[in-house]
Amino acid sequence: MTRTGSAAASVRLTFGRLIAYSTNQLPLNMAALPVVLNVSHFYGEVLKVPLGIMGLIFIAARVIDAIQDPVIGLISDKFTHRGPRGRLTFVALMLPLMIGGFYMLFHPPEPLFVQPTLLALWLFVALFIVHLGYAGVSISYHAHGAELSDDYNERTRITVGREVFGLMGMTLAVVLPTIFTAKFGDHAGYVYMGLIFIPVALAFALPTLLWSPASVHPPVVREHPEIHVRYFRDWLVSLAPSLARPTRNMEHSTSLKTLVPFFAPMKNRLFRRLLLVFIINGSALGVAVSVMLFYVEHVLKGNKTQAGIILLVYFGAAALSVPMWLLLSRRYTKTVAWFFAMVMTVIAMSLAVFLGAGDFAWFLPIAVITGLGIGADYGLPPSVLADIINSPEGKDTQGDTGAYFGLWALSTKLATAIGAAGSLPVAALLGFNPSRGQYGSTALVFVYIALPVAIKIAAALLIWSIRIEAERGSVRDELMGRA
Structure with missing residues (x-):
């Protein structure tokens, strides 16, 4: 892939334009978390879909979802020929699928409740639609964001600004299901969740579609x-x-x-290195998320309200961390700031090994520090990716933004899947298996604390020793003055 024309534009967005671009991330994250956390409970516990069938549906939907990401990236590149806002046109086309699929998930027709086979089919179709819409919106939207400026620091400002709204969306995704199910019951509560998403998604997508800045890059042209x-x-x-x-x-x-x-972007060696660190680091979060509620209940002996408070503190701290990561990335580099976040998270999570029943208050500071770290995990790597796309290492894939972000979306799901697949089986092997009446707290401490810490250390060692950023040295070289 190449770009026709010059691709060098060190644009700085006004605050209003930055907000206009960033708002669309809120409905994206508001949709993502319930699809992962709440759908299995709604269909398994409330609607009584057999868990075996539901597991097969989830696997099939995820496989299709993973395959479609690179394809959507290439389609997004095609839309750059429709003008400097062409990617946003594709976002607008895919947005109804994401909204409609999310509504379908949480509002299946009542006649299907007595027909498990048809209800399972409804679940599969709804998952397929919401995954397709989400992938189309997120990949093209994030690729457009990478093309708003070619300035090193401005790219970080764009990505972390976007993730502020994303973390607000995650907060809504945590709070609203809890409020609605407590007030209206599980069934009606999830229906209200599906309904409220429609106006929220439209309200926060429209500023992006109407007032987001245009791409500073010319259209993608495929050659040879x-x-x-x-x-x-x-x-x-x-x-x-x-x-x-x-x-x-x-x-x-x-x-x-x-x-x-x-897969053409894989010839970019910096991209391959970034993906390696990103997947390893992201799998630590996948492990922790899978057993977090179990840890609060069986190790801290907390309740659902306390688990909700921890999540709110976690995401709130991540949102508030934005200025800190901006300053650090400007003072040093983006990978140095990311390395600091990993080290900070490792130290904080390691202290949790000393906590036990009744130590909820002591866990809150740990949640704050790890929340600060997740702010870097969400905000900095996409900014590094935006730099890498147009680096000399990309060769003939320079400017191939959609293809890069298609593989990036695939790697995000791979990291989460690796973490989830490795957490519960390990916990069961070590003595935590509720289906057999086993509730070993030591197993949860190992999976929720020791395993993610070990994974984070591996990611930190990688980012310390290898160069990832274009025109920047490794973290070791930058901190020791040998860049």
Whole structure:
């Protein structure tokens, strides 16, 4: 991929334009959390869909969701030919799918309640629609944000400003289901959740669609697809020389020329390094989220209200951390600031190993510090990605923003899946398995504290030793003055 014209534009957004662009992140995060946390409870506990069937539906929906991300990234690139706001046109087209799918999830027709098979089919269709809409909106929206300025510090300001609204959306996603289900009951409460999302999503998406700044980049132009095929062939051969013969005629394969551009950004070595750190670091969050409620209930001996307070403190601290990460990234670099966040989180979470029953108040400061760290996890890596896309290491993929963010969305889901898949089985192996009446608190301490800390340390060591940022050294080089 290349861009026609010049792509160098050190634009600084006014505060009003920054807000206009950022608001759309609120409905994105407000939709994401309930789909992960509340759908299984609603359909499993309230509507009584068999858990085995529901598990198969979730797996199928996630597989389709993962496959579609790179495709959506390429489609988003096509929309850049519709003008400097072309990606936002694609956002507007996909927004009704996200809103409609979310409403469908939490408001299935009552006649289906007595027909589990049809209800399961409704769940699958609703998940497919909401995942498709969410992927279309988020990938194109984030790619547009990466093209609002080519200034190093302004990109950080854009991404962390956007994540402030995202963290507000997560807060609503935590608070509203609790309020609605407590007041109206589980069934009606989730229905109200689906209804309230419609006006909220429209209200916060419209400023972005109407007043967001335009892209400073010219349209994406695809040239010489055989380059991508040749790179993909060489990559396969490097993995297994025996594959050389089957791939000898790849340059003449139309289907391969169609598929390979999905993964063309992987030739950018800085992007590969960023993905590695991002997936490892993100899997720590996936582990912690999967067992957080169990930890509060069985280790701290807290209740649902206290769990909600912890989540509010966590996301609130993340939102308030924005100025700190902006200052640190300007004073040092984005990866140095990210490294500081990892170290801070490791120290705070390690202290939690000394807590036990009744120590809810002592856990709140730990929630504050880890919340500050998650602010960096959400705000800084996309800014680094925006720098990498147009770096010389990208070669002929420079400016291929949609394809990069398609793979980025895929890696985000991969990190969460790795964390979730590794947490509960390990906890069960160590003695926490409610289905068998096993409630070992030591297992939860290991999974919620020791395992994420170990993963964070691995990510911190990587980002310390390898160079990720374009035109910046590794964290070690930057801090020790050897860049």
